[in-house]
Amino acid sequence: MLTRLIQREGGSMEQEMGELRRYRTQSISRGEFALSDSFYFYRKGLESIVDDQVTQRFSSEELVSWNLLTRTNHNFHYISLRLTIIWGLGVIIRYCVLFPLRITLAIIGLSWLVIGTTLVGFLPKNRVKTWLSELVHLMCYRICARGLSATIQYHNKENKPQKGGICVANHTSPIDIVILANDGCYAMVGQCHGGLMGVIQRSMVRSCPHVWFERSEMRDRHAVTSRLRAHVAAKTNLPILIFPEGTCINNTSVMMFKKGSFEIGGTIYPVAIKYDPRFGDAFWNSAKYNMVSYLLRMMTSWAIVVNVWYLPPMTREEGEDAAQFANRVKSAIAHQGGLLDMAWDGSLKRDKVKEEFKEQQQKMYSSMVVGKKRRKSETFRKDNQDTVILE
């Protein structure tokens, strides 16, 4: 077992301060200040300097035992000759056998997507066209999934997203789209790109409606919302696929959902996606790798093993605003996928934090020291190994 650097105690502020004061005659109930109180904040501060929870979510998950991919092993160093030979064999198999096969499949899949959707696009808008377009899309995504050696297990298929609905899921990588589209057809939402992506996007739109935004349109929230609303309102359109986190997270937790997707109205079909990290690390760290090197890494892993859970549809309740609804959906997804439900905002990766959080900490601490009247006994219910008698 490789040693690491920090231990996260996971205790609340009261618990840890209680530990600190255990040696003294004063207990927390007396509400006095102790010089050692500041050590708690000091340690928390140092922990966050060495490693912090938010940034941690944006680097790949660490595995307990090594899966023969150096990329997932931070502490890689020479252990034994036998292990190195086995690893070497793994490299040869992955790069020389699996990789060429996968690339071929991916190329076939993508070309067929472009050709097939363009051909279907020539048909007049009728039921045959819809059926053919679904067929083409499914086929291509299935081929692409084989191109990544993706093994997908779908659960609760009875809750699959219906037409005219909105599908929301947690986001780990661009491959999520391929994973979901293997089992059903969705209308994609995204920015218009140039180059190869642009070609694919334009041909896809010919066979069935997707929602592609120009960069300038994306900034105008109302325009975005109204376009999505119009799409949803036409009940024959495919369900929209949205990733409300707004960015790729490393699949150990779900970050705060942006409420924009939940303001459109309509039925929400939540989906939880969980990758098995033992076969390959699917997380796209966009700061570290660009799309091409990311795909290369995907194609030279052992496999992509995924579990997809379809959750029962949810709608916004009376008296619930978009943010609360978003949180409700997020908890359901996190709970199902066995991911941590984080209160943090994915955009905290880039923005600075607000003063309010600091004030919260100050409030908590001062209520311990001064606000005896405000404190209720249940705060200390589970804390402290000693018994602390409270007034």
Added chain:
Amino acid sequence: MGSTNSTLSKIPNVEELMRETGFSPAHIVRLYDRFESLDKEKTGHLRPEDFGAINRLAMNPIGDRIIGAFFSSGQDTVDFHSFVRILAHFRPAENNRPRDPSLPEPVNSRISKLKFAFQLYDLDKDGKISRAELLQVLRSMMEMQVTEEQLESIADRTIQEADLDRDDAISFEEFRKVPLGDTLTLTQQRVASK
């Protein structure tokens, strides 16, 4: 990522650093990765703003003081060696081995940790925590949640308790009596869930 050795070779004087601080190669690499991720402009130095960008630290009531501990020698940048040296104070102390008095005090011993914590309070470095300095720390921890009178009475009470030689300030000897336990120690980490 990649082998430890290749990252270690990028760091100058790494052998000496390991000897001085007692960190293992794996830890040094880990800290180096962290240092690089904080050093967004790749200057090889960290400035107070780089620390300020750590959200959890900005939230910490005494965050500024903690940052100050890294820049205590008056410079406005900290390089990787200083970064590691300061963090070395918080390695678990090896209490079981009897200390050889001829060797210098290990950087992570209980005394060293306490000395470091003392500096948290004693900003003007005169070797004593005055009432004003104590008030400052109290203020940052509680800010607008309590009145100035309450702060002052807490400060008075604390000094009364701890100040044995009645000079209305807390010296390091008096501070030493503060129980430390495991508080100023960063130890082994649990692996991320699942």
